[in-house]
Amino acid sequence: MKDVSFGQYYPVTSFIHRMDPRLKILFLIAFITAIFLATSFYGLAICAGVLIIAILLSRVPIGKVFRAIRGILFIVVFTSVLNVFFYRGETVYWSWKFLSVTREGLIFSAFLVCRLVLLVTCSSMLTYTTSPVELTDGIESLLTPLKWVRFPVHELALIMSIALRFIPILMDETERIKNAQKARGANFESGGPVKRIRAIVPVLIPLLLSALRRAEELGDAMDARCYSGGRKRTKFKKLRFSWRDVIGFLAGAGVVTGVVLLRVYGVGTL
Amino acid sequence: MRIVAEHLSYTYNAATLFATTALKDVSLTVEEGEFFGIIGHTGSGKSTFVQHLNGLIRVPSSMKRYKKKKSKKNPPLPQTVLQVGEFDLTDKKTNFRELRRHVGLVFQYPEYQLFAESVKEDVAFGFKNFAEKKPTDGEVAEAVRAALEVVGLDYNEVAGKSPFELSGGQKRRVAIAGVIVTRPEVLVLDEPAAGLDPVGKREIMELLHKLHREWCKTVVIVSHDMDEISENCTRAAVFAEGSVKYVLPPRELFRKRDELRALGLDIPLTARLLEKLEQAGVSVDCDFTAEDFIAKISALRGDRA
Numbered sequence: 001m002k003d004v005s006f007g008q009y010y011p012v013t014s015f016i017h018r019m020d021p022r023l024k025i026l027f028l029i030a031f032i033t034a035i036f037l038a039t040s041f042y043g044l045a046i047c048a049g050v051l052i053i054a055i056l057l058s059r060v061p062i063g064k065v066f067r068a069i070r071g072i073l074f075i076v077v078f079t080s081v082l083n084v085f086f087y088r089g090e091t092v093y094w095s096w097k098f099l100s101v102t103r104e105g106l107i108f109s110a111f112l113v114c115r116l117v118l119l120v121t122c123s124s125m126l127t128y129t130t131s132p133v134e135l136t137d138g139i140e141s142l143l144t145p146l147k148w149v150r151f152p153v154h155e156l157a158l159i160m161s162i163a164l165r166f167i168p169i170l171m172d173e174t175e176r177i178k179n180a181q182k183a184r185g186a187n188f189e190s191g192g193p194v195k196r197i198r199a200i201v202p203v204l205i206p207l208l209l210s211a212l213r214r215a216e217e218l219g220d221a222m223d224a225r226c227y228s229g230g231r232k233r234t235k236f237k238k239l240r241f242s243w244r245d246v247i248g249f250l251a252g253a254g255v256v257t258g259v260v261l262l263r264v265y266g267v268g269t270l
Numbered sequence: 271m272r273i274v275a276e277h278l279s280y281t282y283n284a285a286t287l288f289a290t291t292a293l294k295d296v297s298l299t300v301e302e303g304e305f306f307g308i309i310g311h312t313g314s315g316k317s318t319f320v321q322h323l324n325g326l327i328r329v330p331s332s333m334k335r336y337k338k339k340k341s342k343k344n345p346p347l348p349q350t351v352l353q354v355g356e357f358d359l360t361d362k363k364t365n366f367r368e369l370r371r372h373v374g375l376v377f378q379y380p381e382y383q384l385f386a387e388s389v390k391e392d393v394a395f396g397f398k399n400f401a402e403k404k405p406t407d408g409e410v411a412e413a414v415r416a417a418l419e420v421v422g423l424d425y426n427e428v429a430g431k432s433p434f435e436l437s438g439g440q441k442r443r444v445a446i447a448g449v450i451v452t453r454p455e456v457l458v459l460d461e462p463a464a465g466l467d468p469v470g471k472r473e474i475m476e477l478l479h480k481l482h483r484e485w486c487k488t489v490v491i492v493s494h495d496m497d498e499i500s501e502n503c504t505r506a507a508v509f510a511e512g513s514v515k516y517v518l519p520p521r522e523l524f525r526k527r528d529e530l531r532a533l534g535l536d537i538p539l540t541a542r543l544l545e546k547l548e549q550a551g552v553s554v555d556c557d558f559t560a561e562d563f564i565a566k567i568s569a570l571r572g573d574r575a
Contacts, residue, residue, distance in 0.1 A: 011287060179326045180383040183375040184448060185367065185399025202395065205385035209434075 008068075008127040015244060016058035016129045021138030023245040028126050030252040034259040035118050040268035043259040044114050050255050051122055060128045068124035069117055076116050083109035104270075111270060132164040141239055154229050162218070170211060177206045271355030271372065271455050271488065273300040273323065277348045280318055280327060292318040294512040300490060300505075305482055307499040307520075308492045310509030311534055316492045317378075319509070320458050322352060323490070324373040325359055325366040354456065371400045374454030374486070378461045380445035384433040389423075389444050390414050392433050397451045417451040418444070420485060421477060439470045443477070450485055457486040461493060471495075475502055500524055500538040500558040508533065521557040 016024075031047065038044050055065055069076075089104025130138070140157030147153050178188065181202045188199050262268070280293040293315045300306045310316040321327045329352055352359040357369045377383065386392035393414045398405065405413075415425040421443040428436065433444055442462075450457060462478065463471040475498060482489045493499055499506050500520040508515045508523070510533045516523060524530070524541040531537070537545075540563040544554055556566045 176377065177383050179321065180375075180377045180380065181395075182326060183324055183370055183377070184396035185370060185452075186395075187367075187399070202383075202385045206383050210382055 008124060009131050010060045010064060010128045011131075012059050014057060014059040014129070016054055016125070018242075018244060019129075019248050020239055020241050020245045021130050021134040022141050022239060023241065023248050024126055024130055025135075025138050025142060027248055027252040028122060030256050031122050032119060034255045035115055035122075037256075037263055038115075038259045039263050039266075040270060041111065041114070042268045043262045044111070044118060046255055046258045046262075047118055047122075048114070050251055051118060051125070053251075054125060055121075058125065058129050060125070064128065065121060065124070068120055068128075072116065072120050076113055079116070080109040080113050083112060107270060133161060136161040136164065137235075137237070137239060154233075158229060166211075166214070169214070170207065173210055174203065174207055177203050177210075272302050272353075273298075273456065273488070273490075274351060274353045275299070275319075275322070276351035278319075278322065278329065278350055278352055280315075280322070280330070284330070291512055296509075296512070296514050298507055298514055298517060300488060303487050304489075304504045305479075305502060306488070306490045307503035307506035308490065308509060309494065309496070309499055309506055309535065310492075311494070314509040315512040316509045317460055320375065320460055320490065320492055322359065323354060323456070323458055324370045324375045325364070326375070328362075329360045367400070371452050372454055373456045373458065374449040374452065376446055376449050376457070376459040376462060378464055380449070381433075381438065381441035384441060384445060384448075387432060388429065389418070389431055389433050389436070390429040392444060393417055393448045393451050396448055400452045413451050414447075417447040420450070420481065421447045422473075423447070439466060439473070442466070442474070446477070450481060454486055456488045456490065457481060458490045459492065462491055463493070463495065463498060471498070478502070494536075496524070496536045496538040496541075497560075500540065501560065508535070510534075520559075524558045 031051075035044070035047055038047065055062070084101055084105050085099045087102060087105030087108050088100070089102030091103035092100055093103065094101040127135075136157050139160070140153060143151070143153045143156070178186075182188070186199060186202055188196070188203075191199065276297045278293055278296040279291070281289055281291045283289050296315070296319060298319075308316045308319065318327060322329070329350055350360055354369065354373055357364055357372075359369070384392050386395060390411070394410045397410060397413045414429065418425045418428065423440065423443055428440070428444070433441060436444065446459075446462075457478075459478070463474045466474060478489055478491065479502070491498070491503070503520055505517060505519050506523055507517045508530070515533065516526065516529075520538075524537055527537050527541060527545060538558050540556065540558045540560060543563065544556060544558075547554055552570070554563075554566050554570065556562050
């Protein structure tokens with residue numbers, strides 16, 4: 001595991017990093033809504049503008065941001081190609097049997113590409129600037145209203161944070177067991193599919209056993225300290241809204257209002 | 271097989287924000303036939319070093335690229351050497367599988383890598399993996415029997431059992447058997463006695479001496495138990511913050527009480543007792559093994575009485 005940097009979180013301090021995770025989650029939801037509500041390039045331009053400012057403020061290197069986009073490159077290319085050929089429009093540039101390239105089709109698929117890129121960039125900005133712990137804290141706090149209908153919010157958050165905490169540990173463990181079996185001549189790299197699957201068994205079984213053992217130990221340790229979850233627990237890190245969050249809120253509200261206004265007045269609607 | 275390392279460095283997650291240097295310019299030679307100890311704190315690089323010895327961690331090829339870049343700002347780094355017997359571990363073309371057959375590596379808590387349905391199958395795993403052609407059942411059984419017997423387990427009693435039925439100490443013996451079954455010339459063990467009670471610890475160390483005499487010419491152990499080192503090793507290397515501070519026989523090493531303490535390391539019980547005696551004005555020359563210490567002290571008392 002030491003050779004794999006886990007997750008997306010990019011650990012620096014910045015304006016965006018220090019915002020309240022709850023606000024960032026809400027902002028993301030508002031932002032995604034705005035992207036879907038936008039009916040024109042002007043609307044997307046508003047979103048893109050705010051997003052670019054956010055990226056600049058976050059001190060996450062541009063290369064990292066592009067890497068997030070690279071992950072969905074295939075889907076972007078695939079959908080845009082489909083749209084270019086199948087979108088029916090009036091100004092036809094080229095056509096063959098049921099395929100045709102139209103002016104409208106080109107514009108629409110460009111619109112879709114922008115939309116997808118914006119969606120992915122803004123969601124990965126959340127994970128780049130918010131550590132997994134903050135994220136679960138934020139989700140727990142946002143889900144608090146569900147406690148009224150007896151939904152076990154705290155337990156859910158606890159499960160999430162334990163799972164997140166254990167991912168690097170288990171990755172570490174996998175690496176260790178893999179190395180131990182390699183030292184005994186195990187071969188994970190060559191052979192047919194059946195052979196390769198069989199080669200995983202000597203790693204999988206010890207890993208499973210160790211996961212169970214760790215789970216049991218953690219359960220015992222929590223019992224030994226009388227952990228009972230819920231109500232009376234206080235938090236080590238209390239989430240607090242600050243002036244940064246006011247700015248974030250205004251930006252989010254601004255984006256949504258702007259997009260809605262453009263939509264209502266039909267400015268540049270495709 | 272002689273182990274030679276020169277100017278060996280290693281960085282985890284190189285060129286990222288999470289980069290951590292584990293080894294800095296390590297130079298170290300282990301002669302054939304030694305019972306060598308490696309001492310150091312957690313994070314001192316000792317585990318990283320031993321994983322180099324059978325190619326689980328490779329010498330990064332970037333080391334070679336550095337050499338080509340000759341400028342006044344970056345003087346060329348001294349050449350990295352890592353050799354185990356005839357195997358050149360800085361060379362990508364080295365047959366690392368063959369190397370692993372000759373250098374057995376027992377990880378910390380090796381009982382956690384047991385996986386097979388029976389002890390026999392588990393011990394046979396390495397043997398089958400390294401065999402040049404598929405061994406017959408008879409050959410496998412014979413190799414497993416020999417390996418189990420040398421680690422002090424009764425083949426007839428345990429071979430058919432599930433490894434998970436055994437006691438902790440037995441499991442560890444099975445795991446060690448699973449490594450030595452290919453008769454490696456060099457046996458490297460990371461904290462072989464960790465987590466055992468004092469009796470279990472002594473038994474494991476006795477087992478290692480037996481292996482050293484009968485099976486593996488060279489034994490390298492990683493430990494932070496100074497008594498283990500002073501009792502057993504011919505020489506020991508002290509790792510701190512990724513570099514080697516001392517390579518000395520225990521007899522000389524543990525005279526450096528203050529230096530070791532400055533590195534945050536312990537000293538053996540015998541060394542601590544000798545310190546007290548010195549403070550009381552009695553000077554005893556001893557090689558820091560319990561046996562020698564007791565002999566010297568009783569001789570001293572005999573003289574006085």
